[in-house]
Amino acid sequence: MIAIDHLSRPGRLHDVSFEARPGRVTGFLGPNGAGKTSTLRVLLGLDRARDGTALVAGRRYADWPRPLTVVGALLDGSGAHRARSARAHLRWMAASNGLPRSRVDEVLDLVGLSAEAGKRAGRFSLGMSRRLGLAAALLGDPPVLILDEPVNGLDPSGIRWMREFLRSSAGEGRTVLLSSHLMGELAGVADDVVIIDRGRVVASGTVGEVTAGHPTLEDAFLALTAGGTTW
Template identity: 60%
Template sequence: MIEAKGLTKRYGDTLAVNDLSFQVRPGTVTGFLGPNGAGKSTTMRMILGLDRPTKGTATVNGKHYHELKHPLRTVGALLEARWVHPNRSARAHLTWLAKANGIPKRRVEDVLDIVGLTSVASKRAGGFSLGMSQRLGIAGALLGDPEVLLFDEPVNGLDPEGILWMRKFMHRLADEGRTVLVSSHLLSEMSLTANELVVIGKGELVAQSSTADFVARATEQTVRVRSPQLSVLVDVLSGEDVGVREEDGGVVVSGMDSESIGELAAKHSIVLHELSPQQGSLEQAFMHLTGDTVEYATQ
């Protein structure tokens, strides 16, 4: 488990993270979201002991990173895919990491196979595509078979096939009981990947909840209705305390659930061709709850 308590980080007069507290539980993929400049990368760096908090604590399984006896066997991280020496092969890079952390050399071949890089393991990392570099970074994160994994923008620059692979891979890690924290700006992808969300803005916690609850709380729930007796339906609905707007040959109703609309239509013998609950998107919910925390707002 990852836990932040009152986490605060100042750089001179700049308050990057302010009294931030949250938990990331094992067995689930947790999305770490926030506008640019919200403090996500700074927070992840403090969890990994790369930055020291001004105040507060960030722990992994109850310990600070520097207290971990074998860090790579407890925590794996991908913060920057291109940090590998360009003249080293993928296998040489992972072998060096394994030796430096007391990890058996046979584990190198295991992780190369897991991420699908066995066939290119002898090639220079400098010639890798971004997608291959991301996979090599993940191989490094998995090298110690850690319980806790952090990924910063792991799908940046990937093609659709690579994104799908990454999504399934994250789910598999969580299904194995690992703690998985993923930072990303691709909200449509996070809605498919993350079961839980930690959302921050201006270094402060905006929300922590399941993805479904976050969307439901921050967006309007509506029902799309189509009927050959649309004008009659609209007249009936006008007598109720609901919102009705016409859209693409039907109406969108807010303020009444699909069951109630169906019962009302049946009472007035109105034939329905469609009765579909509509949910807002993660992007809509995110913009609604973080709109006043963006660093640069468009007019």
Template identity: 60%
Template structure:
């Protein structure tokens, strides 16, 4: 288990992490989300003892990282897939990690098999693709068979096959009863991977909840309706106090459920060609709840085009 309590980190006059408190329980994958500059990496570095908190505590299995005698046997982490001497082979890299924590050499070949790198174990890590480097990083994290695992952007730059493999790998680790905390910018992937979410913005905690509750909290009910009598249907919905907006030949209705809309259409003898509730995505919810916490905003395409005229 990971327990973060009142964690704060300042760099001069800048507060990177501001009084953040959350718990990462075992047995599930916890997604760690936030816009760029939100403080995710700084928080993970403080959990792992790489940055010293200005105030607050971060405990791994009830201890601070510096109190762990053989840390790799308690916590494994992948923060930077390319953090490896380029001239060392994959096996040599893992052997020195094992030696530093009193782990048997046989464990090296076990984790290489586990991540699918046995055939390239003798090759220089500097020549690895990003996907192979991610797998080597995972092997290092698993070397001590730890109960707690932290992954920072583990699917960055991977092809679809690699992304699916890592997703299933992390879920399998959690299913074994391990604590798994993973940050990612790929929201569609996180929606399929995580069971629980911790979301921060500008260093502050925004949400600590299940994926389902996070989406429900941020999303309004929306129903898509298509009909050859859209004007009549819009009038009927407006009279009921609902909002109906034309989008690509359909009405997007908020404030009313599909059943109510269907009954209203039937009462007015309005023909419907489509009546579907739209399921909000994790991306929709994330953008709504963190939009004000983005450090740098890009200019929209329409604004760019207007400025060029």
């Protein structure tokens, strides 16, 4: 489980609290600049908060000795050095967490990159980079997945694959936290929704609870945020 409790960071986050539970896809929704990535960066120990806590399975991310076996995260890009091949990048990550080399080929196959395993990351398209980042997130077969704008750069077939993967991951009991500023990205995928605007949570609950009184999730989003605009 992911537990965000009264998280504050000057100029970014203001008393942000919500949970993402096992067996469910939680959509973290908000306009560009609303505080989604800032929240995830604090959760993953990349930034510090002034107040509050951000825990994964009851601990801070930094306190897990082999974090890839607990949390799989996909933020911007693949995280790979441009001169390294996809396979070399994943082998290095696997070794850092004591994972078997055999797992590298398994995740490359899972995300559809087996044929590109020897290609340098610097030659990858945006969509391929997202797939490589997801492969890295899956290396340790973690029970928690944290994905920031995961369909960015994917073609329609890739988007469909990602949606099916997210649903199957939740069906296996994983906690899936998916951030996005696109309502269509969450359609038919999310069980729960957290809407953040200008660094504050303005709504949270099941999709049905958040959309109550509104025809669609997009209508609820527009009503609850600053016109759904980017800033």
